[in-house]
Amino acid sequence: MANDSKFTNQKFKLVGTRVMRPDGVDKVTGRARYGADASAPGQLVGAILRSPHAHATIRKIDTQKAEKLKGVKAVITSADLPDFTGGEGELYNVLENCMARGRALYDGHAVAAVAAVDAETARRALKLIKVDYKVLPHVTDVDLAIKPGAPVVQPGVKTKDKKAAPTNVANVTTYGHGDVEAGFGKADVIIEKSYKTEQVHQGYIEPHACLASVGPDGHGELWVTTQGPFAYRNWCATLLGMEMSQLKVTSSEIGGGFGGKTHVWIEPIALALSRKANRPVKLVMSREEVFRASGPTSPTSIDVRLGATRDGRIVAADAAMRYGNGAFPGIWGEVGAMAAWACYDIENVRSVGYEVLLNRPKVAAYRAPSAPMAAFAVESTVTLMAEALGMDPVEFRLKNAAREGTRASYGPTYGPIGIVPTLEAVKKHPHMRARLGKNQGRGVACGFWFNFGGQTCADLIIDVDGTVGLSVGTVDVGGARASLSLIAAEELGIPYEEVRCNIADTASLGHNDMTDGSRGTFSSGMATIFAARDAIEQLRVRAAKAWGIDVKNVSWKDGKAIAKGKRKSLTLKEIAEASPNTGGPISGHSQVVADGAGVSFASHICDVEVDPETGGTKVVRYTVVQDAGKAVHPDYVEGQFQGGAAQGIGWALNEEYVYGKDGRLQNPGFLDYRIPVCSDLPFIDTQILEIPNPNHPYGIRGVGETSIVPPLAAIANAVSDAAGVRMTHVPMSPPRVLAAIKASRAEKAPTG
């Protein structure tokens, strides 16, 4: 029973209720401490010098003048970060991304750093560092980067054939099954379309920030805003040549991450500065640095081909998906290729992902990374096909949707899944029957995300007053403390208020994978259940001891140990109070690899109004329907649905990295990088479906990411409906929409 993850189908008392979050008061009063809120005695201020060039060889860095400036305590370059990674692979890429090693690969690439007594001195010191650059040709566009003769970003990178000339395509991966060409042969209608999406940033409000301290004995501490304190610890220790146990990483409260805080950027630099200066160093990115030099998501260029028979059955599907990876190879095209066709049951299907190198920042995860762009291309084409066949777009999707037992395009065979139920719910939703006004249009789209489980560890301590402390190693990114406390209270049979959930540092708990892949509540929830069951074992032992009976005859129910056959019971509180004399402290522990994170599906409905004279789009109504497996805390599940949709709306309509001809980022700030403000968004309506995940005791699936997958497509379908012209380039900013409207008018106008 203890570590059995099978779905129990139990009746819940607490799980599913909307309790107050324990971290709420601190967050609304400003007591909560974020990345930049920690200070240490003798602390210095760090600052980073960044390349103004998109691509350049660094001939020489002269730091002498900066070192001599009064108040400067350390200046570092890559020479202060010797290579402990073996000179290749992802860790080496991380090292080179943190600090340029002889070449600057994008506008904003870190070149040198200083630590000084105050910010003003640090800023002046940066100006005294002289860097001799030899500027090289650059490329920032995905389609241009794969053309013959394009500037090569990484001369060492070759696709497949190691003898071939270097290219900007770092890898090509193919997924699918069946005979795609034969499938197209059977199709009555074939639709082919190309799509493009621009690069976007997660746009978390809190910039990267940390406080690093490395002592002369080689032991260190790092306070940092992160989604993965353990991963940060492992990377930083390796990059600095430290033993992992010598570095303690504590995660601060996090002001948003969305995947962007699953990668180190400034942290190894802060540690290296601290080591050199022998003082604690605080390093905080400016917003401009966040845009230029953290990890936005891929810009893409995608070709889709879809074939169907006249009766509405998809018989063949094909996609070529070029994902910009920034200056270092990643897996973003591959993930896009895996996610592309996951919603459908298709006999002949293929998707090919290309990893394209660009003189842009190293791409990092962004909420369901790579899936939104894939869904944009696929779901736009699916709607085009429904239109071509004269079918309702929801019916067409239902007819081709994946079901339990369907072999997914990326390999596995599905268990019970939510795509059909979400589409059925959409069909019944009043939103679908609401009348559209002038210049308005409606779009529907589906989305999929894999979800992840991974290594997880939890501790549950029972204090002598009978209250409970739960320690987990995943970060609270969206109400996890509340959800996990609910789960612990449910399992133990005590009130929610008697559990306090704490996010542990890396020295206090075994390894936990990062809080990504929508795994927080799924995997830490599982670990919490197992830790609680472990504690219950001990509580039963203590009760059995008190009664002098065999533990086999003691059961646990509603927060009490009950002796079989006799009318005797002991509450958790009574057992806890007695614990000093019955064997000492009581605690539960668990460590698992939480497998079987159930895949997640959503269907979205969107209404927009397009101003035909300006190309401006307003989202007037938006509905999210998504499968949560089990919504532990429905408020926070709805919050995740709404947050994903809000980010998707920004991405679809206005957000975009704009690079100049010089390869420099033109809009590294929130004025010209337009995330939506409140008044840009309608109320986002949500509907939670609960199709239990068979691989979790409570049926939980991850819910955090899927909600950002359908919006680009749902909005594109709606804008295309409203404007009367198919939009294939995201963001659908006013200039793009107006240009498309005018082009389609010109096309439709009689010539002569």
Add this chain to the structure above:
Amino acid sequence: MAGEKGKAYLLAGGTDLLVRMRGDFIDPDLIVDIKRIPGIQEIRKTASGFSIGAGVPCAMLGRDKALASAWPGVVEAAQLIGSDQIQGRCTMVGNLCNASPAADSVPALVAAKAKAVVVGPGGRRRVPVEDVVTGPGRTSLKKGDIVVAIELQKRPPKSGDAYLRFTPRTEMDIAVCSAGVSLTLGAGNVVKQARVALGAVAPTVVLVPKAARALVGTRLEDDALMKLAAACEAACSPIADKRGTVEFRTEVAGVMARRAAVMAYDRARGKR
């Protein structure tokens, strides 16, 4: 101000100045706050119209009922600036003297034929608002000059003004292009006088007399509005940048002018 050897700046609301200092664009040697100068935070009704002190935060403009009903377009334009927080500090004079081509209150002030009252080493003078800004970030003000007030005329009956800007976001955004229109009607609701000004489509706000002429003598029939838009488009010389292409800015400036003209006309007719 006049005596300072280094870089001297006046501070009104500071919503441009402080941001530019933080952003490392300017490094002042002297900053003089004008907000405590007696009378500088007052809106006065005068014999010839209104005098709005240089320190009046935009949030106050809408609270002055007489001003808001005489010059609704100017007040709306000024109140589009930023957010509630910004409104509590920012001023029209700061908006003008910051000399951004996209400043929201300026096209409305130019259309309104507003004057800036300048006090400096050379004495006191009245400068038409359109003559204050000479280029992006540049003004005709001399060392030691202070704009102390903005003057708006008294309104003849049957007058109305309006300002519209295009921004991709609903708020907290900067005009991609904009238009201010001020009209006075004569008998039979025929336009007697008109002024049309465009923002963010040239190095400075542009006054477009040809666009105004397209309206005079009309009741804003479709034909007049098309001519207005065409004259506005012809007056545009925008740059293409991250905020919009040349074609987009030009075309939408015409759209904004048409819509603002209709609003100003309805207001002049007493239709709200």
